[in-house]
Amino acid sequence: MALSCDLCGKTSMGGFNPQSSGMNRVRAHRRYKVNLQPMRITRGATTVSARVCTRCRRTLAKG
Numbered sequence: 753m754a755l756s757c758d759l760c761g762k763t764s765m766g767g768f769n770p771q772s773s774g775m776n777r778v779r780a781h782r783r784y785k786v787n788l789q790p791m792r793i794t795r796g797a798t799t800v801s802a803r804v805c806t807r808c809r810r811t812l813a814k815g
Contacts, residue, residue, distance in 0.1 A: 787806045789805075
């Protein structure tokens with residue numbers, strides 16, 4: 753199972769490492785991982801612990 757946000761479902765994303773030297777700039781594959789933080793969320797009358805991305809965490813702190 754891939755790591756994903758329990759609220760929005762954001763998962764890791766593929767990309768390339770930048771190469772700084774050389775004529776043939778060979779791109780190295782890499783994976784951008786989601787910044788997940790443990791957080792307690794109230795759903796209805798119960799409190800649930802969930803792994804939430806930092807964007808959702810900021811949005812929840814506003815409201």
